[in-house]
Amino acid sequence: MAYQIFLAVAVMALGVLACAGYFWLSNKALDLVFPVGDDDVAIASRNLARRAVIRPWLFLGPAVILLAVYLIYPVVATFILSFYDRTGNQYVGLSNYTWAFSDREFRESIFNNILWLAVVPAACTFLGLVIAVLTDRIWWGNIAKSLVFMPMAISFVGASVIWKFIYDYRGEGETQIGILNAIIQFFGGDPQVWIAMPFWNNFFLMVILIWIQTGFAMVILSAALRGIPEETIEAAVIDGASGWQIFWKIMVPQIWGTIAVVWTTITILVLKVFDIVLTMTNGQWNSMVLANLMFNWMFRGGGDAGRSAAIAVIIMIAVMPIMIWNVRRARREVGGH
Incomplete structure (x- = not known):
């Protein structure tokens, strides 16, 4: 273990030194290629302008290269591969796309993804907004925000394992260790295999992502709420507006742009949801999504x-x-229009 820790620290240190060395050497080379110490003011001015144009690319260059190698190339290669057979050797045209839209499991995955899109972004954004508003009104609001945000520090797989214990089902007559079934059994109800209920199990899986992402929505929307001018709130109070009216007619319209960004960000995440379904059901019981x-x-x-x-x-x-x-x-927004 000590050796692995040492190796990890050494790799990080070498990485930092390599980056610092690259930037120092590249800037030094740029200064040598385009010197400004010449007595000719026109040449010095031209070299300064060239430095200004090239220098940002010295910083952006490595990132652009990595993006091209690990993002753009895989996208192009995947698109080309989608027109080939299972081995990737024989061209089959649009056959794979024709198969997809005629396959029952693919249509089921599309339907489940639509369900996730309809529920998760809206629930996360709404709950995040409500919690942001409520926690700004209480003295222990920062503690509450920390607790709500805490699931963001857990990986999707880790969160799924936690919720697997909540939904856990043991056979009839056995003591239920799953929190949900234990509560139901305590009140005289019948325990259920929650994640094996077709259709409804999708919602039980959505709860996990909502639990994780509500903290993200809350933090972003809380910052947006703090940017609302106090004068508008005070004027609404003086005019006799209720708390509900202030929330819907004063606060929400002023942070609508932030709400839209939060909603779309979570929507993109939902379209790529994979870990939760794989860990909880492995796509069984009609819970398959496109990524799985x-x-x-x-x-x-x-x-x-x-x-x-x-x-x-x-x-x-x-x-x-x-x-x-x-x-x-x-x-x-950056351009101001």
Whole structure:
């Protein structure tokens, strides 16, 4: 263990030193190529302008290269692969896409993804907004915010394991260790296999993601609420507005842009949901989603590179409009219009 810790620290230290060395050497080389100590003012001015243009790319260059290698290339390769057979050798045209939209399991995955999209972003955003408003009104609000935000520090797999114990079911007559079934049994009800209920199990899985992401929504919306001018709130109070009216007619309209960003960010996450379903049900009992279906076709049963790539492309196409909308909105806000 000590050796592994030492190795990890050494790798991090070498990485930091390598980055510092790269930036120092690249800036030094730039200064040597375009010197400004020349007596000719015109040449010095031109070299300074060239430095200003090139220097940002010295910092951005490594990141751009990594993005090209690990993001752009895989996207292009996946798109091309979606037109080939299971081995990735024979061109089959649109056959993989034709199969996808005629496959029962794919349609089931689409339906489940739509369910997740309809429930999770709206629930996270609404609960985050409500909690942000309520915690700003109590003296122990920061403690409450910390508790709500805490699940964000847990991985999706870790959170799924926690909720697996909550939903746990033991056979009839056995003591129920799952919190939910233990409560139901205490009040005389019948324990249920919650995650094995077709259709309804999707909602039980959604609760996990809502539990995790509500903290994110709360933090962002709480910051937005603090940016609302106090004068508008005070004027509404003087005019006799109720707390409900202040919330819906004063607060929400002024942070609507932030609400939209939070909602779209969680929507993108939901479209890619994978870990929770894999850990809780493995896609059984009609709980399959697109990411898990893609994983199954790629890595199970011998694998099918073409079909899994087609599903990956469909997921990407579904995510892109929301990402484009987010980017355009961010640009408008930065530009001030």
